[in-house]
Amino acid sequence: MSIYSEKFGKKLRQIMEEKNIRQADLVQRTGIHHGTITNYYKGLYMPRGEKLTKIANALNVSEAYLCGYSDEAALDNYLDNLSEGTAGILVSDPEETAVIQEYRKADEKTRKALRVLLGLE
16 A cells, blocks of 8 residues: 555545445446455555546546546546547537536446447447
């Protein structure tokens, strides 16, 4: 356990409590194993790369905020509705924004089904 993982665990618990999200909900939204989420929650380990991104997206916060590097909480505020993976395409249509937000909340199985439906896989 490091000071960084402890800090991450504390921030993760705080965000989950504020948003009334249980560990089981986070597991479902991210597809990350429950034991791994528990280790992050307890501050034993800190996620990296894709897992960090999945957790931040599932909680609708920036990675920087989740890691304690920023005071900017909401991903929507942080990116001003910049959709995930579109590198610079601003989404101004509220309906598109709602679709992107629901996609981000979905579990990996649902996301894959949506990508298949849209012909992206």
